[in-house]
Amino acid sequence: MTKIRLAELSRAFGPVWAVRGVSLEVREGEFFSLLGPSGCGKTTTLRMVAGLERPTAGHIYFGDDDVTHTPPQHRNVGLVFQSYAVFPTMSVADNVAYGLRIRRVPGAEIRRRVAQMLEIVGLGALGARMPGQLSGGQLQRVALARALAIQPRVLLLDEPLSNLDAKLRVEVRAEIRRLQRELEITTLYVTHDQEEALSMSDRIGVMHAGRLDQVGVPDEIYRRPATRFVARFVGEGTLLDGVLVRDGARARVAVGGFEVPVGEVSAPRAGAVWVCIRPEGVRLLDRTAAGGIGGIVEYVEFVGPSLRADVRVPGLPRLLRLAGSSVDLAGRVRTGDAVRLAVDPAGVAVGPAEAPEAEPVAAGGGARA
Amino acid sequence: MRAEPVAIERTRAWGRPAGPTLDPLRVLEVLTGAFLIAFLIVPIGAIVVDSAALIARGGLWEFPDFVGYLVRLTRNSLVVASIVTVICVAVSLPLAVLVGRVLPAQRLLPVALTLPLLAPPFVYAFATIILFGRVGVITQLLAPLGIRMPEIYGLPGIVVTHVLHLIPLSYLTIAAGLRTVPKAIEECAISLGSTPMQVLVRIVLPYVSSYVYMASLLVFLASFGDVGAPLLVGGQYLVLPTEAFTRFTSFIADRRVPVLLSSWIVAISVVILVVVRALMRRTAIVHTFGVETYTYAQPSWRVVGAVFCWGIAAVLFVPYLVIFVSSLATVWGPDLLPKGYTLNHYQALWRSVEPLRNSLLVSGLATPIAVMLAVVIGRMMRDGGRLGAALDYVTLLPFVVSGVVVGIGLVRVYSPLDTLSPVVPLITGPALLVVAMVSRRVSYPMRVLAAAYTRIDRSLEESSLSLGASPATTFWRITLPQLAPAIVAALIITFIQIIKELGATLIVYRPGWVTLPVQIYAYALEGNLGRAGAVSMVLLAIVAAGTAAAGLLGRRTRGEVAS
Numbered sequence: 001m002t003k004i005r006l007a008e009l010s011r012a013f014g015p016v017w018a019v020r021g022v023s024l025e026v027r028e029g030e031f032f033s034l035l036g037p038s039g040c041g042k043t044t045t046l047r048m049v050a051g052l053e054r055p056t057a058g059h060i061y062f063g064d065d066d067v068t069h070t071p072p073q074h075r076n077v078g079l080v081f082q083s084y085a086v087f088p089t090m091s092v093a094d095n096v097a098y099g100l101r102i103r104r105v106p107g108a109e110i111r112r113r114v115a116q117m118l119e120i121v122g123l124g125a126l127g128a129r130m131p132g133q134l135s136g137g138q139l140q141r142v143a144l145a146r147a148l149a150i151q152p153r154v155l156l157l158d159e160p161l162s163n164l165d166a167k168l169r170v171e172v173r174a175e176i177r178r179l180q181r182e183l184e185i186t187t188l189y190v191t192h193d194q195e196e197a198l199s200m201s202d203r204i205g206v207m208h209a210g211r212l213d214q215v216g217v218p219d220e221i222y223r224r225p226a227t228r229f230v231a232r233f234v235g236e237g238t239l240l241d242g243v244l245v246r247d248g249a250r251a252r253v254a255v256g257g258f259e260v261p262v263g264e265v266s267a268p269r270a271g272a273v274w275v276c277i278r279p280e281g282v283r284l285l286d287r288t289a290a291g292g293i294g295g296i297v298e299y300v301e302f303v304g305p306s307l308r309a310d311v312r313v314p315g316l317p318r319l320l321r322l323a324g325s326s327v328d329l330a331g332r333v334r335t336g337d338a339v340r341l342a343v344d345p346a347g348v349a350v351g352p353a354e355a356p357e358a359e360p361v362a363a364g365g366g367a368r369a
Numbered sequence: 370m371r372a373e374p375v376a377i378e379r380t381r382a383w384g385r386p387a388g389p390t391l392d393p394l395r396v397l398e399v400l401t402g403a404f405l406i407a408f409l410i411v412p413i414g415a416i417v418v419d420s421a422a423l424i425a426r427g428g429l430w431e432f433p434d435f436v437g438y439l440v441r442l443t444r445n446s447l448v449v450a451s452i453v454t455v456i457c458v459a460v461s462l463p464l465a466v467l468v469g470r471v472l473p474a475q476r477l478l479p480v481a482l483t484l485p486l487l488a489p490p491f492v493y494a495f496a497t498i499i500l501f502g503r504v505g506v507i508t509q510l511l512a513p514l515g516i517r518m519p520e521i522y523g524l525p526g527i528v529v530t531h532v533l534h535l536i537p538l539s540y541l542t543i544a545a546g547l548r549t550v551p552k553a554i555e556e557c558a559i560s561l562g563s564t565p566m567q568v569l570v571r572i573v574l575p576y577v578s579s580y581v582y583m584a585s586l587l588v589f590l591a592s593f594g595d596v597g598a599p600l601l602v603g604g605q606y607l608v609l610p611t612e613a614f615t616r617f618t619s620f621i622a623d624r625r626v627p628v629l630l631s632s633w634i635v636a637i638s639v640v641i642l643v644v645v646r647a648l649m650r651r652t653a654i655v656h657t658f659g660v661e662t663y664t665y666a667q668p669s670w671r672v673v674g675a676v677f678c679w680g681i682a683a684v685l686f687v688p689y690l691v692i693f694v695s696s697l698a699t700v701w702g703p704d705l706l707p708k709g710y711t712l713n714h715y716q717a718l719w720r721s722v723e724p725l726r727n728s729l730l731v732s733g734l735a736t737p738i739a740v741m742l743a744v745v746i747g748r749m750m751r752d753g754g755r756l757g758a759a760l761d762y763v764t765l766l767p768f769v770v771s772g773v774v775v776g777i778g779l780v781r782v783y784s785p786l787d788t789l790s791p792v793v794p795l796i797t798g799p800a801l802l803v804v805a806m807v808s809r810r811v812s813y814p815m816r817v818l819a820a821a822y823t824r825i826d827r828s829l830e831e832s833s834l835s836l837g838a839s840p841a842t843t844f845w846r847i848t849l850p851q852l853a854p855a856i857v858a859a860l861i862i863t864f865i866q867i868i869k870e871l872g873a874t875l876i877v878y879r880p881g882w883v884t885l886p887v888q889i890y891a892y893a894l895e896g897n898l899g900r901a902g903a904v905s906m907v908l909l910a911i912v913a914a915g916t917a918a919a920g921l922l923g924r925r926t927r928g929e930v931a932s
Contacts, residue, residue, distance in 0.1 A: 052831050072834040073843075079835035085828035089850040098846075099836030143832075150836055 001028040002063045002153040002186050004049060009058035011044050018044040020210040021058070026154075029184040031177065033197040036207035037233065042190045043158055045207070049188060050156050051075045062153050078147030078185075082159040084139040086131045092118070092142050093127035099150035117145040120179065137168045144176070148183065155180065155187040161196060173200055194234050198222065206230045225349050231276040236308075238277045238320050241353060244270050253350060257315040258293075263345040272353035279308065279323030281347015284332060285340040292340040295320065297333050302326060309333045311341060393841045394748075401745040405763055408808045412778030413635060413766060419781070420632035423625055432626070439633065446608040447637075449524065450593040453531040457588045458581065460532075461539040464681060466569060467674035468540075469547045470665050475675070479544070481682035483537045484689065487912045489869040489886055491597025492905045493534045495893040496688030497526055498602060499695055506691070509705055522604030530598040533688060535591055536681070539584035546580025547573070548662060549654075555663035565665050579652040586645040590638060594771030596872040597886075601893055609634050610771040614875060617777055628781065631774040638769045689909075696902030714903035723881075724888040725907060731799070731884060732868040735806035739867070740859045742807065743814035744852065748844070751822045761819075768812035772872025775809045780876055798879045805877045810866045814859035821855030854922065861919040865912050 004026040011019040019041040026032040034042040047053040049060055051072030059068045067075055087095050096114045105113070118124050121141040131139060140160060147155060160176070161169045177200045180187050191197050197204050198218040205215045206229075214226035225231035232239050242255035244262075252259045253275040260275050285292045295313040307326040310319035322333070322341065333339060432438075468478050485493065500507045501521040508518045519525055550573055558568040574581075596610040603611060609630055617627035696714050698707030718725075746764060750757035767775050783801055825848065833843040871886040878887060885908045892901035 050831070050835055052834070072831070073837050073839055075835070076837065077835050079832055081828040081832065083826055083828050085826060085832040087829060087833075087847055089847075098833065098838070102837045102842065146832070146836065156835075 001184055003028045003030075003061075004032075004154055004186060004188060005061040006045070006049070007059040007061070009045065009048060009060065010056050011041075011048060011053060012056045017210050019048070019055075022207075022210075022212050023058075024205055024212060024215055026186055026188055027202075028186055030202045031180050031187045031189065031200060033189040033191055033201040033204045034207055035191055035194060035197040035204050035234070038192055040207040041210040042192075042207045046156050046158050046188060046190045049154070050077050050079050076150065076153050078150065078152035078155040080140070080143045080147050080155075080157045080160045082162045084136070084143045084163070086134075086139050086142050086146070088131050090131075091127065092123065092129050092131065092134070095131070095142055096127075096146045096149050098146060103150065113149055117149045120148075121145045121175075136164055137172060140164065140172060144179070148179070148185075152185070155185045157187065157189045159191055160189075161191075161193075169196075176200070198234070206234065208233070223349065225276065225351065227351065228274045228354055231274065231349055231351070236279055236321060236323070237281075237349075238316075238318050240275050240277070240316070240318060242273060242275055244273045244350065246270055255316065258313070260343055260348060261345045262348050262350045273350050274353055276349040277320065277343060278347040278349070279321045281344045282311075282320060282322040283342045283344055284322060284324065284329065285342055287338070287340060289340055292342045293320075294338065294340055297335055297337045297339055300333055300335055307333070311339060313341070392839075394844055397745045398749060401742050401749075404742060404807075405746075405760075408779065408804050409763060409767060409775075409811075412775065412782045412808075413770070415782050416628055416774065416778045417632045417635060419625075420629045423629060432623070439630075442607055442609050442612055442630070443633070443637070445524075445606060446593055446610075449527050449531070449599075449608060450589045452524075452528050453535060453592040454585050454589045456528070456532050457535050457539040458543075458585055460536055460681065461543050461584065462581065464536075464540050464678060465543040465547055466573070467670075467678050469544055469662060470569075471667075471670050471674040472678060473662070473664055475678075478678055478682065482540055482678070482685065484682075485534050485685050486537045486541075487909055487916060488534070488689070488692075488905070489597065489871060489889075489908070490530060490534045490591075490595050491601055491871055491886065491890055491893065492692060492908070493688050494526070494530045494598040494601040495695075495889075495898055495901055495905075496691040497521065497530045497533070497598075498893075499691045499701065499898060500687070501526070501529065506701075506705060520604070522602055523606040526602030526604065527599050527606065527608070530602055531592045531595065533685060534598075535588045536685065538591065539588050542584035542587060543577065543580050546577035546583075549580075550576050550662065552661045552663045565667060565670075575652075576654060579649040579654070582645050582649045582652065586642065586649075589641060590769050593638065593641075594634070594769075594773075594872070596771060596773050596875065597890060600890070609637075610773045610872065613771070613777060614773045614872070617773075617780075617876060627777055631771075631777050634774050635766075635770050638771075639766075642765065642769050692902045692905050692909075694902075695898045696906050698899055698902075701898065711899075714899040715906075717900060718903055718907065724883045724885050724904070727882050728868050728885040728908075731802055731806055731882075732864050735803045735810070735867050736860055736864045738803070739807045739811045739863050740814045740818075740856060742811055743818045743859060744849075744856065746811075746815055747818035747822045748848070750819060764812050764815050767809050772809050772870060772874075773876060776805055776873035776876025779805050779808070779873075799882050802874065802877050802879075802882055802884075805873045806867045806870060809870060809873045810863055813866050814863045817855055817859040817862060818852065821852050825851050857922055858919055861915045861922070865915045865919075868908065868911060 006022055006024050009019060009022045010017065022041070022045055024032075034045060036042045044053055048055050051067070051070060051074075055068060059066055061067065062075070086092075087098065090098070093114050096117050097110050100110045100113060114127065115124070118127055121144055123138060123141055123145065126134070126138065131142070134142065140163075143160070157176070161173055164172060173196060189197070189200065198221070201218055203215060203217055204221050206213045206221060208227070208229045214221060214230050216224075216226075221230065222235050225234060228239070231237070240253075240255045240260070242253040242260070245252050245254050245259075251262045253262055253273055255275065260277060262275065293313055295311040297309050298312050298319060299310040301308040303326075305326060306323055307329045308321060308323045309329070310321055313320050320341065464482065468475070468482065472478060498521070499505055501518060502508065503521075505518075505521070508521075511518060521529070554572060554576070555568050558572045559565070563571065594610055596614050599606070599608045599611045600614070613627040613630040613634065616630070617624065694707065695701055697710050697712070699709040699711050699713075701707040746760055750760050753760065779801060829847055829851075830843050833847045834840070838846065868884075869886060870884075871890060874884055874887055875890070878884065883891075885904055889901050889904045889908065892898070892904065
């Protein structure tokens, strides 16, 4: 088990900063995800950890060792790519054995270990197959087995599920997480898929324009986004700009002629703020109920177990999104219906207004993806 | 994956073997760089430096009307290359569209249309003589009809020869471009109400314009730099490469003239290359290869297309027939058919197999060297950023400039070594011929390998590195196996190109090292068309065998990729 520490890590491609001053620590045995849109610098960060990209500034530590200038072949990392990168000219078993042969592990030990790794990833019978005869999901498992066979200090995964279909993605994601827990291997996982990050990770770092916006456990990232960008990128909701007003113990955000109640915990002191109303923070009231906010349903989206609706509320510059179980909401929200809503402060995040968001940097990470 | 995991025992990671002290890849790169500098940059650079010095001293102004002479040669060369380019592109554009879009089911057509690439241009030149010469077959055929053919020796002869020889080159280039246009684009245009002709003109043509520029560039430079055809059918119509050659090889002439002409050829070729490449970059579209292409099913197009395409194919085939017949003819002309037939020409070849042996030896030595250089250069180009781009241009240089120039440069730099010791002539003789072939043709394997490198997923190599393999091990075990099909293809293509080479060979070869092309040239020059035909058939047989092998191999590797 090894912890990974990045200290003020930066990487420039010509005049463009793909990664700017990223500092973070991935704890021993932790599953840490770097989450962000394409071009945010997450892949470049991972490639620097792997040694495939040289940092322009900053340091990388594995445990207490400074590996900033260690070439990739001496870092002992397990690396899994989105494209699988299974060697097409070698059989599955030879792929898994590759790193062990490089390390001059005795033949009998290689055979034992390859069999064991293939068993673990569920490909026990396919060792003799060539990569061309495998499906995408199987190839991904070969890549994983090959990376783990060398007993790496850390495991690095770069969007490993992106080429899999939706159902397989959910399946393999659970398997990767299970394996990681069993092996207690420190893992850095790069993804643009918030569901993947939220469901798999011990902690998440959200990256934006080359910087780390927030680091936290999934619940924290979702409920208390540190920046406007994180609020917008992670989860759904209605993002509004307003002014925080305190009225004794209660805090509200005034948006136009409209007031959003906010929980005490997340509220800054006062002033210009952004506010994010999550769909689960919007409750549908009975039509006859007094109070609440009146609005007209503009759009309804049925997604199996749940139902989403966007409601136009007079005075609000954006549609208010509402979500709930499709059983509960069936028949209660239809396009064009007049509805009454209430906002629950628990489902509202708020943060101080920032300087206008910089344009995301067109960075190397995007170019490679 | 299994539900029941097998626990892995946690042992310490194995230690790594000590890294090598000398990176073999680095050594190869240094050797390759040294070769390029010694045998490409220095020779061509020497010519340019000599010329600059000459001009600085005002050296050639005592030569009567040198400027007028240079202007005339330049104009002649540009006129030939321009006419040839215009005709070739004008013919190949409809040809490529018809073959690719209207008659895709006729699988023999593309083969028939690329046949002329087998023969070197000077072989086409003497076919031109037999057909259109003063007592040529077609000249005789037309005479009773009262049609008098214009004198073939001169501009018409060169143009006819080059056009016949270079149509396939432009056809192949444009056809490759057409294969990159996805079906959906043409279907969309049709569904928006365009007629097929509008689609072709407004959508398809702009899409492939960078390929059309590429085709023009290749044809122009090939025609501009060719020395064989103008020597044989050029008559009094002098062009730059032939003048450089004749002045360099004649003993009475001033050697400063060919050097100056050579650097002038370099300058013009480089300017054209840079301009056209800029045009290509501006118009290039990022392509996805292996897309399905659209088929135009208009019946009238199919009929016209078939007539046009097969007509061209037939015209392109005539020279082969002529060469074959002449190799079996006792005397041919002034009648339509030879006076008699004989195997004498072939029997004569048995008595002197030296040119064949020399050709095979030189090509056999030069080919693997050129391909090895290409493997190393390809890797440097992919990884090397600015150095890579520079290498791209350096290796294009011998492709762009006439072979005569490459030869003159090498002899200019290395023949003074002859006087140093009795051992050295061995180096400057046959060895220099091998070196010249490598330098002259290295761009062919380079194109093949550069393309192959781009098809390799970089993450494969990165995975290997992360698994602990050194860059050299990664190259040997991961990169090279993936390049293998491309390397074999490059070997064959390079071999074919080298065994056909004439320009540089004419300058560099020494007595006793006559190659097949030189022999054909010599026979054709002395009017012994029967012998020239027989040697040509031998050369063609070798090249055809190589091409067939490359074709089979290509099909097999494509099959593997598909499966």
